[in-house]
Amino acid sequence: MTDTVTTGSWGPSEVPTTALLTDHYExxxxxxxxxxxxxxxxxxxxxxxxxxxxxxRYGVVAGVGRAxxxxxxxxxxxxxxxxxxxxxxxxxxxxxxxxxxxxxxxIWGYPEGEIxxxxxxxxxxxxxxxxxxxxxxxxxxxxxxxxxxxxxxxRMTAMAGDRPCIEMGSRRxxxxxxxxxxxxxxxxxxxxxSNLEAGRRYQVPTTGTAxxxxxxxxxxxxxxxxxxxxxxxxxxxxxxxxxxxFEAVRTGVELTNGRLGAVRLDSGDLALLAKQVRELxxxxxxxxxxxxxxxxLDEWNxxxxxxxxVDGYGVGTALVTGSGHPTSGFVYKLVARAESSxxxxxxxxxxxxxxxxxxxxxxxxxxRRLDAAGVARMELIGVGAPPPGDHNDRPLLVQLxxxxxxxxxxxxxxxxxxxxxxxxxxxxxxxxxSRGEPVIETRFLEPGGVEAVNPFADSEVKGTP
Amino acid sequence: MTDTVTTGSWGPSEVPTTALLTDHYExxxxxxxxxxxxxxxxxxxxxxxxxxxxxxRYGVVAGVGRAxxxxxxxxxxxxxxxxxxxxxxxxxxxxxxxxxxxxxxxIWGYPEGEIxxxxxxxxxxxxxxxxxxxxxxxxxxxxxxxxxxxxxxxRMTAMAGDRPCIEMGSRRxxxxxxxxxxxxxxxxxxxxxSNLEAGRRYQVPTTGTAxxxxxxxxxxxxxxxxxxxxxxxxxxxxxxxxxxxFEAVRTGVELTNGRLGAVRLDSGDLALLAKQVRELxxxxxxxxxxxxxxxxLDEWNxxxxxxxxVDGYGVGTALVTGSGHPTSGFVYKLVARAESSxxxxxxxxxxxxxxxxxxxxxxxxxxRRLDAAGVARMELIGVGAPPPGDHNDRPLLVQLxxxxxxxxxxxxxxxxxxxxxxxxxxxxxxxxxSRGEPVIETRFLEPGGVEAVNPFADSEVKGTP
Numbered sequence: 008m009t010d011t012v013t014t015g016s017w018g019p020s021e022v023p024t025t026a027l028l029t030d031h032y033e034x035x036x037x038x039x040x041x042x043x044x045x046x047x048x049x050x051x052x053x054x055x056x057x058x059x060x061x062x063x064r065y066g067v068v069a070g071v072g073r074a075x076x077x078x079x080x081x082x083x084x085x086x087x088x089x090x091x092x093x094x095x096x097x098x099x100x101x102x103x104x105x106x107x108x109x110x111x112x113x114i115w116g117y118p119e120g121e122i123x124x125x126x127x128x129x130x131x132x133x134x135x136x137x138x139x140x141x142x143x144x145x146x147x148x149x150x151x152x153x154x155x156x157x158x159x160x161x162r163m164t165a166m167a168g169d170r171p172c173i174e175m176g177s178r179r180x181x182x183x184x185x186x187x188x189x190x191x192x193x194x195x196x197x198x199x200x201s202n203l204e205a206g207r208r209y210q211v212p213t214t215g216t217a218x219x220x221x222x223x224x225x226x227x228x229x230x231x232x233x234x235x236x237x238x239x240x241x242x243x244x245x246x247x248x249x250x251x252x253f254e255a256v257r258t259g260v261e262l263t264n265g266r267l268g269a270v271r272l273d274s275g276d277l278a279l280l281a282k283q284v285r286e287l288x289x290x291x292x293x294x295x296x297x298x299x300x301x302x303x304l305d306e307w308n309x310x311x312x313x314x315x316x317v318d319g320y321g322v323g324t325a326l327v328t329g330s331g332h333p334t335s336g337f338v339y340k341l342v343a344r345a346e347s348s349x350x351x352x353x354x355x356x357x358x359x360x361x362x363x364x365x366x367x368x369x370x371x372x373x374x375r376r377l378d379a380a381g382v383a384r385m386e387l388i389g390v391g392a393p394p395p396g397d398h399n400d401r402p403l404l405v406q407l408x409x410x411x412x413x414x415x416x417x418x419x420x421x422x423x424x425x426x427x428x429x430x431x432x433x434x435x436x437x438x439x440x441s442r443g444e445p446v447i448e449t450r451f452l453e454p455g456g457v458e459a460v461n462p463f464a465d466s467e468v469k470g471t472p
Numbered sequence: 473m474t475d476t477v478t479t480g481s482w483g484p485s486e487v488p489t490t491a492l493l494t495d496h497y498e499x500x501x502x503x504x505x506x507x508x509x510x511x512x513x514x515x516x517x518x519x520x521x522x523x524x525x526x527x528x529r530y531g532v533v534a535g536v537g538r539a540x541x542x543x544x545x546x547x548x549x550x551x552x553x554x555x556x557x558x559x560x561x562x563x564x565x566x567x568x569x570x571x572x573x574x575x576x577x578x579i580w581g582y583p584e585g586e587i588x589x590x591x592x593x594x595x596x597x598x599x600x601x602x603x604x605x606x607x608x609x610x611x612x613x614x615x616x617x618x619x620x621x622x623x624x625x626x627r628m629t630a631m632a633g634d635r636p637c638i639e640m641g642s643r644r645x646x647x648x649x650x651x652x653x654x655x656x657x658x659x660x661x662x663x664x665x666s667n668l669e670a671g672r673r674y675q676v677p678t679t680g681t682a683x684x685x686x687x688x689x690x691x692x693x694x695x696x697x698x699x700x701x702x703x704x705x706x707x708x709x710x711x712x713x714x715x716x717x718f719e720a721v722r723t724g725v726e727l728t729n730g731r732l733g734a735v736r737l738d739s740g741d742l743a744l745l746a747k748q749v750r751e752l753x754x755x756x757x758x759x760x761x762x763x764x765x766x767x768x769l770d771e772w773n774x775x776x777x778x779x780x781x782v783d784g785y786g787v788g789t790a791l792v793t794g795s796g797h798p799t800s801g802f803v804y805k806l807v808a809r810a811e812s813s814x815x816x817x818x819x820x821x822x823x824x825x826x827x828x829x830x831x832x833x834x835x836x837x838x839x840r841r842l843d844a845a846g847v848a849r850m851e852l853i854g855v856g857a858p859p860p861g862d863h864n865d866r867p868l869l870v871q872l873x874x875x876x877x878x879x880x881x882x883x884x885x886x887x888x889x890x891x892x893x894x895x896x897x898x899x900x901x902x903x904x905x906s907r908g909e910p911v912i913e914t915r916f917l918e919p920g921g922v923e924a925v926n927p928f929a930d931s932e933v934k935g936t937p
Contacts, residue, residue: 025647027668027669027671027672028642028647028648028650028651028667028668028669029642029667029668029669030640030642030643030666030667030668030680031666031667031668031671031678031679031680032666032680032681032682032683033680033683034668034680035680035681035682035700035703035704036681036682036683036685036686038703038704039682039686039699039700039702039703039704040686040689040699041703042699042702042703043690043695043698043699043702043703045689045690045699048689050689052685077647086672087672090668090671090672091668094671094678096668096678098703136685136689140683140685140686143643143683143685144642144643144647144666145647147643147644148642148643148644148645148646148647148650149646149647151643151644151645152645152646152647152649153646175495177493177494177495177609177613178495178608178609178612178613178616178804179612179613179616179799179801180613180616180617180649180798180799181613181614181617181618181645181646181648181649181652181653182490182493182542182609182610182613182614182617183493183646183648183649184617184645184646184648184649185493185613186493187646188646201495201496201497201609202493202494202495202496203492203493203494203495203496203499203555203556203561204492204493204494206492206496206555206559207492207551207552207555213496213559213561214496215495215496215497215498215499215500216497216500216501217497217500217501217504218497218498218501218605218608219805219806219824220501220517220601220605220608220805220806221501221504221505221605223806223809223822223823223824224505224510224513224515224601224806224809224822225508225510226811230508233508234504234505234507234508234510235500235504237504237507237508238500238503238504238506238507238508238563239500239503239504248824249824249825250824250825251825324799324801327799328798328799333645333793333798334644334645334789334792334793336644336789339643340684340685341684341685341688341689344688344689346691357688357689358688359684359688359713359714359715360714360715360716
């Protein structure tokens with residue numbers, strides 16, 4: 008696989024470094040560890056969720072491709088080093104180390120579009136402590152955001168079924184988060200975005216026609232519609248709720264001799280209005296004119312419109328804010344490290360002791376256990392060694408970086424297809440919109456197959472076979 | 473005033489354009505309006521909130537400086553134009569128009585750090601329809617995000633009083649949204665951020681010392697603390713809850729002979745723990761060692777810790793997600809436009825007719841009315857003409873752009889001081905943490921002082937003098 012992103016991912020165009028998208032303390036830890044001689048200890052960091060957002064039944068991994076891109080641009084250039092020295096955040100020795108920094112270790116992870124559950128080891132970073140600790144902030148930023156969007160988006164596209172969902176939330180989130188959100192939504196099944204930069208940078212299909220301002224600009228709605236049809240063709244989508252919806256629909260049909268592409272409803276009782284508009288369109292002979300609805304849609308509204316004659320959904324605020332859960336709550340923890348800086352020093356598992364903030368020490372290995380019918384039944388996580396195999400177990404971790412070289416890039420389309428495939432594996436209850444527990448259980452196994460105490464159990468469903 | 477941002481705001485370093493951080497439909501509207509000959513009609517767009525987030529008593533304007541910076545980088549370069557042509561989003565005539573596009577109009581707005589209420593005309597853009605419509609998405613993205621962060625941050629710093637708040641939420645939001653969030657939080661009174669790029673780009677003070685991973689890297693907590701103190705000095709902040717808090721505090725005090733700068737508590741019952749740790753520190757003679765608390769703090773937790781011996785708060789997730797309201801819900805509407813494309817054609821007010829999505833047509837003028845004691849009592853908005861003056865009225869709109877030239881840039885420090893000043897003007901009830909109505913009423917006045925019907929009244933408090 009090759010890195011298919013051909014233009015820069017960090018601004019509208021190529022920019023030199025992502026290295027300062029990092030918390031101050033990563034640098035002070037590095038400085039202290041370099042001085043103490045512990046920075047080179049071989050270490051394993053793990054990025055994982057302690058739980059799903061309350062009520063959610065599954066989560067969706069997104070951000071992998073962006074994270075790999077960020078890694079490839081993670082360089083402490085002269086300006087960055089100068090800034091860190093000027094502010095006395097690092098000393099000269101640390102600055103010199105940073106100038107030469109290239110991540111040279113191994114990264115495994117769940118591939119993009121995959122489903123996750125509490126405790127899923129989404130990313131495993133192996134290298135020296137220094138190498139791994141520096142990546143904490145930027146990896147968490149990307150995964151926490153993108154997975155929050157994808158997890159919400161997946162519920163929406165599941166509820167929409169065969170009807171397309173269009174992402175149009177750019178205006179309700181930070182301008183560059185918007186680009187990432189459009190990408191994550193596409194992976195989770197959205198068909199298109201309004202965001203042009205997502206089109207340019209990630210080749211996500213873009214779409215859009217007109218806002219109320221366009222109608223209001225003109226001396227009459229008829230003038231506005233005529234102008235739009237003249238420029239964009241009869242297959243365009245007319246926004247029909249600036250004044251009177253039914254009048255507007257009649258005007259649009261008349262101006263196109265019934266060949267109007269679509270109408271968009273952006274206010275009111277969408278189910279009722281869609282039914283009335285469908286009847287009117289049909290009575291006017293515009294039987295092929297589609298109805299697109301927008302206006303504060305979320306997964307519940309989409310579900311409630313399943314019986315209405317709607318042909319597509321435009322989703323904005325709820326999508327880009329993760330439908331109530333704008334961040335995923337992933338954490339990045341040191342789970343194992345060498346006893347000394349010797350290259351062959353054995354690894355020891357480590358974990359913080361805290362009753363509230365749970366970590367499990369040790370390098371993880373993850374499988375999704377499927378039943379004979381191919382339905383997901385368990386997230387099986389080996390601690391320190393792979394869990395005993397089963398021919399219906401699907402390994403979840405793939406190598407993303409080998410000896411510092413990115414090997415896990417793939418196309419957005421591949422991630423999107425993986426999402427459709429892995430979502431389809433879940434038990435039916437995964438798609439319930441009611442609040443519930445994770446739809447399958449996560450189980451941790453110590454080497455030899457002994458079941459470990461499961462610290463995430465309070466957020467899990469019990470008794471799934 | 474000059475633009476004091478010396479390095480690029482769109483990626484970690486300078487990048488050429490923000491023009492594609494734009495919804496597809498802005499371009500198709502432009503294309504249709506150019507063809508119809510209506511694109512050059514003089515137009516007034518307004519960016520405003522229909523309401524505050526439920527329960528909030530005031531909002532804080534942020535993003536002004538970033539929006540002006542985005543405007544100065546808003547150019548359809550060759551690559552952008554080529555992308556739009558390749559995708560057939562625009563025709564050649566429109567692409568040619570875009571290649572020459574420079575905003576040449578006027579922009580007025582509430583300055584950064586100012587308070588706002590429902591209906592406050594936060595930004596007024598005057599120019600041709602074409603000029604104004606293109607800015608919709610990027611202006612909304614920036615204002616909706618940055619103001620959501622600042623509005624949450626202001627409540628936190630108000631509750632913290634004289635104790636400093638540190639922004640440390642980078643890992644819980646998109647990696648570049650994190651930089652903007654750190655900036656917005658600083659404007660709303662935060663003292664520092666963990667985000668290094670915010671330090672480099674905006675000169676926000678940065679801070680941080682160590683995470684649990686640093687302790688776990690070492691063979692003992694004592695080794696870790698000694699390494700940290702050796703590299704960062706005795707004035708450092710030790711994270712003391714990896715194993716046993718009280719043991720850790722004793723170790724830290726011992727290693728510094730009582731001169732330890734601070735300890736950080738990141739789990740447990742923070743109020744109780746802070747009290748116990750304070751007693752222990754004092755008993756050990758470390759009376760000047762500060763106590764910093766972190767761990768899912770929000771404005772309510774900060775308020776509840778007012779009586780605890782805490783010296784500073786680190787705030788993450790709640791800050792960067794707007795404490796329950798990750799977006800501000802601002803909209804950008806055409807409120808007036810010329811009757812024709814003639815340069816001297818008179819403006820007519822326009823507004824969509826919808827029972828749910830309210831707009832008031834007409835160019836707005838805004839004042840904050842203060843009483844004799846200097847306390848804010850009303851948001852007074854003239855429609856089409858300035859409201860009749862009063863010597864205790866404070867004008868809220870300043871010119872940000874004159875004939876396309878940015879004239880409204882200022883330092884972050886100026887915005888921050890404005891925020892402190894304008895928040896101090898509010899009635900005391902503004903700082904209640906309980907859910908409530910906007911703390912002052914918004915009133916709209918037609919020319920001549922006749923009060924307009926107030927469409928935002930359902931979200932306002934009545935009867936404030």
